[in-house]
Amino acid sequence: MTQKPSAVDKILIVNALAVAGVFFVGNTQATENLTSVQHKYHSGVELTFKREKKKVVVYSEATNSLPWLKSFYETSREAETAKQLLPLISGIKQLFSEKKYDLVDAILSEMEFSKLSSAAMVAFISATYPASHKLEHWQLSVYLVKEHLSNQGLDADEILQGLV
Incomplete structure (x- = not known):
């Protein structure tokens, strides 16, 4: 059974998203995600990132x-x-x-x-x-x-x- 993420896990998730490379520039968002990085926190939360660059209107x-x-x-x-x-x-x-x-x-x-x-x-x-x-x-x-x-x-x- 998967546990709810702790406050520490939530902070780690936010940090992982930041490391994944979400950058804001004006009204566009350039993203660069890490290549096949998977991490499973002790609570069971899993994150996966793949490397790709793209511009998205925000x-x-x-x-x-x-x-x-x-x-x-x-x-x-x-x-x-x-x-x-x-x-x-x-x-x-x-x-x-x-x-x-x-x-x-x-x-x-x-x-x-x-x-x-x-x-x-x-x-x-x-x-x-x-x-x-x-x-x-x-x-x-x-x-x-x-x-x-x-x-x-x-x-x-x-x-x-x-x-x-």
Whole structure:
């Protein structure tokens, strides 16, 4: 059985991501990942990096560039019903139809957990699942959602079953 990562492991994960070479330059992000480096922390968390260089457009303030997302965040702490979650789900689906995967990825990277109900967190992950293979921040977002759900005393594995 895998244990939850300790605070030390979380710091090591952040450091590993920094070592992986994420550099910000203006509105572009140049990344260089390490070649096949795998490390398994004592808690069972595994990280793998592969060497590749690419430039990715980064929307440093995705929330501010999308009025529907900014509006959603205003009520998302109480969002529990399908009607309340619909703006988020339809907004994400619209971005997918426009093939704006970088923007969806930026939304995931900026996800404001303190403003989200547990249902809104799960809606974020569920709505982005169809393109998860195209979203660099999807796995990390799932991990963070699982952590937040667990901290709320919820069974994250049960709730996210089928998505992870």
